[in-house]
Amino acid sequence: MDFALSPAQRDLADAARRYLARQYPPARIAALAGGPGGSEAGSWPELTRQGWLDDDLGLVELCLLAQESGYALHPTPWWSTVALAAPVYRAAGDKGADGPATAALRAGPGPTARGAGLDWTLTGTARRVPDAQPAVEIVVRADTGAGPALFAVATDGPGVALTALAGIDPLRPLSDVDLTAAGARLLVPPGTAAAVLAGGYRQAAVLLAAEAVGVAARTLDLAVAYAGQRSQFGRPIGSYQAVAHPLADGYAQTELARSLVYRAAWLAGTANLAGTADGGDPGGGAELARAVAAALIAARQAALGCAETAIQTAGGMGVTWEYPLHHWYRRALWCQAYDGLGGDPYATIADSLLGPADTVEAPSPRPGGAP
Amino acid sequence: MDLRDSPPQAAFRAGLRAWLRANLPAPGGPPPARDTVALRRFSELLHTAGYAGLTWPVQYGGRGLAPAFQAIYAEESALAEAPDQLNVIGLNMVGPTLIAHGTPAQRERYLPGILSGTVLFCQGFSEPDAGSDLAAVRTRAVGVPGGYRLHGEKVWSSYAHLADHCLLLARTGPAGSRHHGLTCFLLDLHAAGVTVAPLRQLSGDTDFNQIRLDDVAVADADVVGEVGGGWRVAMATLAHERGTFGVTLTARLSVVFDRLLATVRHTGRASDPRVRHEVAAIYTVLQGLRHTGYRALGALAASGEPGPESSVLKLVWSATNQRIGALALELLGGAAALDGRDALWGGYWQHHRLRSRANSIEGGTSEILRSVIAERVLRLPRSR
Numbered sequence: 001m002d003f004a005l006s007p008a009q010r011d012l013a014d015a016a017r018r019y020l021a022r023q024y025p026p027a028r029i030a031a032l033a034g035g036p037g038g039s040e041a042g043s044w045p046e047l048t049r050q051g052w053l054d055d056d057l058g059l060v061e062l063c064l065l066a067q068e069s070g071y072a073l074h075p076t077p078w079w080s081t082v083a084l085a086a087p088v089y090r091a092a093g094d095k096g097a098d099g100p101a102t103a104a105l106r107a108g109p110g111p112t113a114r115g116a117g118l119d120w121t122l123t124g125t126a127r128r129v130p131d132a133q134p135a136v137e138i139v140v141r142a143d144t145g146a147g148p149a150l151f152a153v154a155t156d157g158p159g160v161a162l163t164a165l166a167g168i169d170p171l172r173p174l175s176d177v178d179l180t181a182a183g184a185r186l187l188v189p190p191g192t193a194a195a196v197l198a199g200g201y202r203q204a205a206v207l208l209a210a211e212a213v214g215v216a217a218r219t220l221d222l223a224v225a226y227a228g229q230r231s232q233f234g235r236p237i238g239s240y241q242a243v244a245h246p247l248a249d250g251y252a253q254t255e256l257a258r259s260l261v262y263r264a265a266w267l268a269g270t271a272n273l274a275g276t277a278d279g280g281d282p283g284g285g286a287e288l289a290r291a292v293a294a295a296l297i298a299a300r301q302a303a304l305g306c307a308e309t310a311i312q313t314a315g316g317m318g319v320t321w322e323y324p325l326h327h328w329y330r331r332a333l334w335c336q337a338y339d340g341l342g343g344d345p346y347a348t349i350a351d352s353l354l355g356p357a358d359t360v361e362a363p364s365p366r367p368g369g370a371p
Numbered sequence: 372m373d374l375r376d377s378p379p380q381a382a383f384r385a386g387l388r389a390w391l392r393a394n395l396p397a398p399g400g401p402p403p404a405r406d407t408v409a410l411r412r413f414s415e416l417l418h419t420a421g422y423a424g425l426t427w428p429v430q431y432g433g434r435g436l437a438p439a440f441q442a443i444y445a446e447e448s449a450l451a452e453a454p455d456q457l458n459v460i461g462l463n464m465v466g467p468t469l470i471a472h473g474t475p476a477q478r479e480r481y482l483p484g485i486l487s488g489t490v491l492f493c494q495g496f497s498e499p500d501a502g503s504d505l506a507a508v509r510t511r512a513v514g515v516p517g518g519y520r521l522h523g524e525k526v527w528s529s530y531a532h533l534a535d536h537c538l539l540l541a542r543t544g545p546a547g548s549r550h551h552g553l554t555c556f557l558l559d560l561h562a563a564g565v566t567v568a569p570l571r572q573l574s575g576d577t578d579f580n581q582i583r584l585d586d587v588a589v590a591d592a593d594v595v596g597e598v599g600g601g602w603r604v605a606m607a608t609l610a611h612e613r614g615t616f617g618v619t620l621t622a623r624l625s626v627v628f629d630r631l632l633a634t635v636r637h638t639g640r641a642s643d644p645r646v647r648h649e650v651a652a653i654y655t656v657l658q659g660l661r662h663t664g665y666r667a668l669g670a671l672a673a674s675g676e677p678g679p680e681s682s683v684l685k686l687v688w689s690a691t692n693q694r695i696g697a698l699a700l701e702l703l704g705g706a707a708a709l710d711g712r713d714a715l716w717g718g719y720w721q722h723h724r725l726r727s728r729a730n731s732i733e734g735g736t737s738e739i740l741r742s743v744i745a746e747r748v749l750r751l752p753r754s755r
Binding site: 001002003004005006009060220224227228235236238239240241244245247248249251252255256257259260262263266267290291293294297298345346347348349350353354355357358 | 683738741744
């Protein structure tokens with residue numbers, strides 16, 4: 001039971017942190033957040049060159065990059081590409097897009113597909129798709145009449161209209177994608193779509209959780225730095241326990257979330273390699289599903305909790321627009337709200353431990369109070 | 372990163388699991404009651420089977436195994452609802468302290484008995500005026516030819532009513548010398564002038580004790596480490612305990628959590644949305660604790676020193692144990708006001724709720740742990 005990162009993994013994380021610190025200091029983040037596009041796709045060639053899009057990155061490695069991305073608020077479509085689109089391309093054996101990509105995988109009323117063989121068109125609206133504007137392709141879940149299938153749609157093709165939505169986190173903008181008989185490339189047919197979606201949701205959840213841990217860590221670091229410097233009543237405010245103790249709680253929460261992310265990444269990555277991405281072993285599948293759900297719950301709470309504690313620590317400064325903390329808080333809110341992950345993680349765990357809610361019967365009372 | 376057991380770890384775990392199954396009743400029923408005789412017998416059984424002193428060096432009778440094996444023992448024995456080892460303080464704290472800081476004579480005299488469970492140790496650190504502020508210890512050790520005479524009072528000493536010996540922290544320096552004037556001693560609890568009296572907790576339990584020392588003689592040979600070096604020895608002793616106890620605490624917590632699930636089903640609340648949500652939330656924290664414990668173990672194995680994770684683990688463990696107990700009693704509804712023979716499992720959850728109030732106080736209060744994290748991990752300026 002060895003959680004230690006390998007030297008190569010540590011180097012990867014360190015290099016990512018240095019690169020992002022150089023490229024995206026908080027002032028640049030603030031400027032990008034205030035600007036028109038929000039997400040900076042111009043850096044794609046550099047990211048590719050640095051290895052962020054390499055095929056042979058395992059899920060643990062991707063988590064390390066996602067953590068650093070959360071820490072820096074990496075303002076490119078990298079996360080949407082590797083967390084949402086890449087798992088589907090890989091499962092389909094497809095080479096993927098030549099540039100940023102994203103995915104619309106949510107169940108429920110959405111686009112429908114018409115066609116056969118390799119010729120399909122999609123009609124309908126995919127809502128709240130992250131990073132759709134800079135994307136070269138969007139992976140779209142559409143109903144074929146014989147069940148959902150997964151398609152790739154080029155964003156510059158006919159019948160594709162993107163409507164940018166106003167969002168709480170300008171660094172990860174959402175769009176509605178209106179498709180009108182838009183040409184689409186079939187990636188995964190109805191027979192295997194369910195398994196691919198399960199694996200895709202899993203990867204997205206783990207990478208969202210990893211990013212959230214990075215967000216939590218950065219807000220804590222910003223708050224600790226502030227508390228060490230800001231003086232009132234003749235002392236740094238960090239020396240007051242009422243200020244320090246919530247930060248200690250935030251640290252504890254973040255470390256527990258980080259452990260869960262590593263574990264979920266290792267389990268899911270191992271499942272991917274063994275080809276059991278659909279949880280073929282019922283016992284193993286349930287453990288993996290719980291592990292991913294727990295990581296997601298813990299990381300989201302850590303990001304929100306640490307961001308709110310950090311703002312409280314920074315006092316009057318913390319609630320200004322100019323103080324950078326709110327950019328991370330907005331990302332934490334985005335992470336909490338994002339619902340493209342296949343279902344409620346609390347329900348996943350409760351179903352696994354107590355059985356599905358609607359089929360549970362009340363037991364008859366027994367004498368003596370014995371269970 | 373590889374979260375599976377290594378082959379030797381897997382073999383050890385399998386063998387231990389089989390041994391526990393063969394030597395203990397099946398877990399999951401009403402919590403077993405055990406008397407002192409049964410507990411002593413179990414300690415001796417463990418020693419005979421080779422499960423005592425797993426991480427002790429081989430030259431001192433141990434098996435020289437890495438901390439991961441101690442963690443496997445902690446997990447498997449908790450899951451099997453094995454009794455606490457009576458000599459847990461000797462095995463996990465005093466023994467390693469004597470190995471690191473003791474004289475050859477002390478090691479020869481005490482280590483074999485600690486291993487076999489025939490010599491039971493307790494700890495004598497806290498006092499009425501020295502709890503969180505352990506450096507305020509006032510028990511005096513007055514120098515006399517050949518040794519010292521001890522005067523003072525210790526409280527919160529677990530197992531002192533059963534123990535033969537005590538690792539005691541006393542002041543050899545002048546009053547007010549705080550960390551500098553302290554010395555650790557090996558005290559024979561049967562010596563003249565020693566009075567052990569039980570302290571009753573609000574739960575009704577009496578497994579903590581007060582130790583009064585009236586002019587008790589100890590010899591120079593009973594000093595552990597250096598005279599005046601007691602603070603360092605005491606801190607090292609506490610650090611040994613912290614190395615693997617994160618895994619122990621979490622293993623026990625998972626047994627309590629399983630009882631919570633059984634209670635959810637028993638009370639017909641398994642489809643209650645609020646209960647389901649809270650169960651999932653508690654599960655999430657429990658797994659977070661478990662895997663942070665494993666991470667801490669890895670850091671311990673790599674550096675030889677317990678890291679900051681131990682403070683995090685104890686802090687969150689205590690809150691989570693209290694949280695589980697609160698939900699459980701809520702599930703019992705009006706029957707939560709019953710106790711003993713008229714309550715579920717003989718009042719298990721009632722006892723748990725009362726007893727768990729001390730979890731956030733014993734072994735480092737949550738307030739102190741937060742300050743430790745703030746000052747040593749986050750490097751915030753000291754508050755005191």
